[in-house]
Amino acid sequence: PPAGGDRLTDGLNPEQREAVEYRGPALLIVAGAGSGKTRVLTHRIASLIQSREAWPSQILAITFTNKAAAEMRERVEALLGEAAGGMWISTFHSACVRILRREAESLGLSSTFTIYDSADTRTVLKRIIKELDADTMGFTPASAQAKISRLKNELADVETYARNANTNDPNEVMFVEIFRQYTRRLREASALDFDDLIAETVYLFRAFPKVASLYQRRFRHILVDEYQDTNHAQYALIRELTQSIPADRVHEMEGHGVNVAALTDASGGIPGASLTVVGDSDQSIYAFRGADIRNIVEFERDFPGAKVVLLEQNYRSTQNILSAANAVISNNFDRKDKKLWTAVGDGELITGYTGYTAHDEAQFVADEIESLHRAGIAYRDIAVFYRTNAQTRALEEIFVRSALPYRVVGGTKFYERAEIKDAMAYLISVANPLDELALRRILNTPKRGIGPATETALASFAEQNGISFREAMRNADALGLGPKVTGAILALARVLDEAAAMLVPSSRGVAEGTNEGAKPVSDVLVFLLESSGLIDALRNSRDPQDETRAENVEELVAQTRDFDRENPGATLVDFLTQVSLVAAADEIDDASGTVSLMTLHTAKGLEYHAVFLTGLEEGLLPHQMSASEPGGPAEERRLFYVGITRARKRLFLSLAMSRAQFGEVAVAMPSRYLQEIPEGLIDWRQSPGMATSRGGTQPRALNARRPGGAWGTRDRDLEKFSVLKSAAPKAEWANRVTGTVRDNGDLTLEAGDRIRHVDFGEGRVTQVTGEGTKRIAHVAFDTAGQKKLLIKIAPIEKL
Numbered sequence: 001p002p003a004g005g006d007r008l009t010d011g012l013n014p015e016q017r018e019a020v021e022y023r024g025p026a027l028l029i030v031a032g033a034g035s036g037k038t039r040v041l042t043h044r045i046a047s048l049i050q051s052r053e054a055w056p057s058q059i060l061a062i063t064f065t066n067k068a069a070a071e072m073r074e075r076v077e078a079l080l081g082e083a084a085g086g087m088w089i090s091t092f093h094s095a096c097v098r099i100l101r102r103e104a105e106s107l108g109l110s111s112t113f114t115i116y117d118s119a120d121t122r123t124v125l126k127r128i129i130k131e132l133d134a135d136t137m138g139f140t141p142a143s144a145q146a147k148i149s150r151l152k153n154e155l156a157d158v159e160t161y162a163r164n165a166n167t168n169d170p171n172e173v174m175f176v177e178i179f180r181q182y183t184r185r186l187r188e189a190s191a192l193d194f195d196d197l198i199a200e201t202v203y204l205f206r207a208f209p210k211v212a213s214l215y216q217r218r219f220r221h222i223l224v225d226e227y228q229d230t231n232h233a234q235y236a237l238i239r240e241l242t243q244s245i246p247a248d249r250v251h252e253m254e255g256h257g258v259n260v261a262a263l264t265d266a267s268g269g270i271p272g273a274s275l276t277v278v279g280d281s282d283q284s285i286y287a288f289r290g291a292d293i294r295n296i297v298e299f300e301r302d303f304p305g306a307k308v309v310l311l312e313q314n315y316r317s318t319q320n321i322l323s324a325a326n327a328v329i330s331n332n333f334d335r336k337d338k339k340l341w342t343a344v345g346d347g348e349l350i351t352g353y354t355g356y357t358a359h360d361e362a363q364f365v366a367d368e369i370e371s372l373h374r375a376g377i378a379y380r381d382i383a384v385f386y387r388t389n390a391q392t393r394a395l396e397e398i399f400v401r402s403a404l405p406y407r408v409v410g411g412t413k414f415y416e417r418a419e420i421k422d423a424m425a426y427l428i429s430v431a432n433p434l435d436e437l438a439l440r441r442i443l444n445t446p447k448r449g450i451g452p453a454t455e456t457a458l459a460s461f462a463e464q465n466g467i468s469f470r471e472a473m474r475n476a477d478a479l480g481l482g483p484k485v486t487g488a489i490l491a492l493a494r495v496l497d498e499a500a501a502m503l504v505p506s507s508r509g510v511a512e513g514t515n516e517g518a519k520p521v522s523d524v525l526v527f528l529l530e531s532s533g534l535i536d537a538l539r540n541s542r543d544p545q546d547e548t549r550a551e552n553v554e555e556l557v558a559q560t561r562d563f564d565r566e567n568p569g570a571t572l573v574d575f576l577t578q579v580s581l582v583a584a585a586d587e588i589d590d591a592s593g594t595v596s597l598m599t600l601h602t603a604k605g606l607e608y609h610a611v612f613l614t615g616l617e618e619g620l621l622p623h624q625m626s627a628s629e630p631g632g633p634a635e636e637r638r639l640f641y642v643g644i645t646r647a648r649k650r651l652f653l654s655l656a657m658s659r660a661q662f663g664e665v666a667v668a669m670p671s672r673y674l675q676e677i678p679e680g681l682i683d684w685r686q687s688p689g690m691a692t693s694r695g696g697t698q699p700r701a702l703n704a705r706r707p708g709g710a711w712g713t714r715d716r717d718l719e720k721f722s723v724l725k726s727a728a729p730k731a732e733w734a735n736r737v738t739g740t741v742r743d744n745g746d747l748t749l750e751a752g753d754r755i756r757h758v759d760f761g762e763g764r765v766t767q768v769t770g771e772g773t774k775r776i777a778h779v780a781f782d783t784a785g786q787k788k789l790l791i792k793i794a795p796i797e798k799l
Ligand code: ATP
Pocket: 011, 012, 013, 016, 031, 032, 033, 034, 035, 036, 037, 038, 039, 040, 280, 283, 314, 315, 316, 604, 605, 606, 607, 645
C-alpha cells in the first residue's frame, strides 16, 4: 500500500471505518444528521482509488447539488494528495445530461438539445392550454406541469398513461391531449425538461442494452448521497446502472479498447457495479417532487445481502441541539427510532424569541447576528432559514437598515430575470435551431415590428410545410408579409446564421474532434447582443430599470468570459448545460463574508456555527398547503428537523405574533412543532419592552384567566386556517411561547383616544379602520412616530 495508507481511516469511528472498508455488492449507510455520512462516502471513494481497487474513471458518485459535488471532489483529491481525473461526481441531472449528449443520436435527439427549466415548461403549457381552451375546464400551466412532472418521475410516458386513462372523464381526456401536445412540442424543439433528463436516460438504457452495457461496464462503484430523496425514476436509473452483463453480451464490448477479461467473473459475465447509498429517512423532504422514502426502507429487499451500517455519533451539534432534534422527530410515526448522541457536551441553551411583528422578529435576528459577530463568529458561519421565500422581505429590510452583509441563496435567480432569459434565448437559438420557444422569445425582442399575427403566420407556415420555425424565418419572403416585417425577420435569421458560423471549429478541430478554431462563447454573445440591437435598446431606453437590465446583461457577458477562461476548448452547449444545471444551493459562496438566507429545503446537507429558524408559526411551518395533505405534517416536521440539525453551536427559534400575508395582517399562532421540544432546552426571550418574565427563563403566561385563551380554536377569525382546527397548540402552551397573549377584542377605540403601548409608550389614536378582529388603530405616538396596530393583539391599554 502507498505511504500513509492508513491516513484514510484515521479519525473515523469504528462504524464509519467499517463503512469505508466494507467490500461487497451493496452497502447501505443509514444514520441521522451530522453523523458523517457524507464524510464516509468521501473517504470510501478515496480508499477505493488509493488501494487500486478502482480507477477514478470507474467511480460514479451522486450528490444532491453541484456544489456538494465540487466539494466532494476536492476532499477526495485532498485525501489522495493528487488529482483524480475521470471520476464522475455530480448530481443525477448532470450525469444524465452528460450521458444524453453523448448518446443523443440513439434517441433521435440533437446532441445540442435544450434543457427547459420550469418557467419554459409553463410557457409551453400555457400556449397549449390556450389553444385547447383547456383553461375553461380549470387547467392551469402550474397544475398541468405538476401532474406531468409527477408522471415522469414515475416513468409513465404519455402513451402508457393514455392507454389507462378513463375515456369517459372529459378532464382526463383533456389532460392526455395536453400531455401529448407537450411531449410533441418538446420533441420538435429538440428539448428536454428537467424530469426528462432522468426518465430519458432510463429509457435509453432499457431500449438500447448495448449503450447501457457501456456504462454498466465503465462504472464499477456507484455511490449515492442523500438517497432518501431519490424518486422512482432516479431509483430505476441506479438499478439500470448496477445490472450485471451476461456472458453472451460481454463479447459485444470487445474492441472498445477495454480489457474486458479483467472484469469478468467465473461465469464469463460482468457482475453488477457495487452500490453504496447513504441516507436518513428523517431528512426526506422532497416528497412533493416524487421522492420516495420507500427507496431507502426497501433497499434491503431490492439488494439482498446488502450490508447495513448504522452511525449514531453526531459530530456536528451540541447535545442540547441534538436533544431538541431527537424530541421533535420522535413524533413521526412509521420510523425506526435512532438516537443521536454527541461527545461535545450540552453547549448553550437554544434561544427562543417571539416578536410582535415580523419586523420585530427580524430585528431580533439582526441584533443577535451582530452580537455573534462581535463575539468572533464570521458572518459566513451564520445562516437564517425560513419556509417560504416571501419571508425574506422583512428580514432583508432590517438587514439593509442594520448594514448587515447578507445574501439570499436561490431567491430571485439571476438566470430567471427576463433580460437574461432574452440574452440566453439568443444563445440557445444558435445552439439548437429547432428550439421554437427560444426563437419566438427573441422574434420581437428588442422590438422590431414583428407582431403576434406575424408570429402565428410563421408558425403555421412552418407547420404546413413541415419545416422548422427557423427555416420558416429564412423563407420569410414567401409569406407575403409587408416588406418591413419581412426585412426584419430575414435580418434576424441572418444574425443567427452568422453567429452559428462563428461556432464551427477549424478543419483541424473537426478532424481531431476538438473545438479548436471555434470562437469563444463570450465573442458569440457579444456579437448577438450588438447585431440584434438588444443591448442598445436597453442602453438607450428611458426606463430607469433598463439601466439595471443592461448591467445584468453585461454581467452575463462577464460570466461567459470567465467560463471561456476557466474551460478552454469548451463549447456553447457546455455553457448552456452548465447554466441549466445550476441548482439553488450552488450559489452559496463560502468565501464571501456574508450571512446566508435560504429556505429550509435549500439548507439540506449544510452546516453553520449559528442557525436562525424563523417564522415558526402555524400556516408557515407546517405550511398551510401541506398541513391538510396526507403525510404533509410529518414531512414538514422532517423539514424542521433538517433545519435544527444544521446548527453546530447556536440555535435560535423565532416567530412573530402577527404577520402580514397577502396584504392582510393576520394573527399568527406558534408552530405545533415548538411544543415538541422539551421546555428546559429553550431559553425563551420576548419582544423587548413586552411584559417580561419574572427573571426566569420562562415567559409569563398572561392569559390564565381566559379559558380557551386568545389562541383558542373558537376564534372565528382563525377558523379559516383549517390546519389550526385539527391541531391547534394548547392555549396554555401558546401563552408560554408568546409570553404576552392578549385579546383586546372588546377594546373600543376611536380617533382622539389616548393609549399606552408597551414598546412605544403613549400616543393618540388618529383613526380606526377594519372590522371585528381585524380592526387596526392608527396611532401617533408621542415619541415613537406613526404606527398601525392590530387592536386585538397589540400590547396596549386605553388611558
Ligand atoms: P447530513 O445528514 O446533515 O447530511 P452527514 O451525516 O452527511 O450529515 P457530515 O456532513 O458528513 O454528516 O458530517 C458532519 C460533520 O461532522 C462534518 O463537519 C464532518 O467533518 C464531521 N465529522 C464526521 N465524522 C467525524 C469524525 N469521525 N471525526 C470528526 N469529525 C467528524
